[in-house]
Amino acid sequence: MTTRDRRGSTLLELAVTLAILGVVGLVAVLAIRPAPVAPDDVTAQVADARRRALRDRVPVSIDVVIAGVPHALTALPDGGVVADSALHIDRFTGARKHDP
Numbered sequence: 001m002t003t004r005d006r007r008g009s010t011l012l013e014l015a016v017t018l019a020i021l022g023v024v025g026l027v028a029v030l031a032i033r034p035a036p037v038a039p040d041d042v043t044a045q046v047a048d049a050r051r052r053a054l055r056d057r058v059p060v061s062i063d064v065v066i067a068g069v070p071h072a073l074t075a076l077p078d079g080g081v082v083a084d085s086a087l088h089i090d091r092f093t094g095a096r097k098h099d100p
Contacts, residue, residue, distance in 0.1 A: 046064070046081060046096075049062050053079075054079055056077075058077060059076055059077060066087070071086055
């Protein structure tokens with residue numbers, strides 16, 4: 001029997017190596033990604049007001065109560081939100097900004 005001098009790798013070995021690296025990369029990305037944050041009551045109320053304003057094409061005004069204090073909020077038909085500054089609501093997305 002003769003032994004062949006093997007230089008390089010086969011296409012199958014390359015494909016298996018790339019598949020393993022892909023799986024490891026996917027697991028790493030999923031492990032690093034932050035867990036989704038559950039929306040609080042204010043966020044849910046804002047999202048509901050925005051959905052109604054977009055659906056009905058009319059401004060929707062609501063009062064959001066935080067620590068017993070009502071705050072005015074209006075969702076506009078274009079998806080914007082005009083809110084009391086104490087709510088820290090982004091005008092364009094309706095998402096709550098982080099407190100400074």
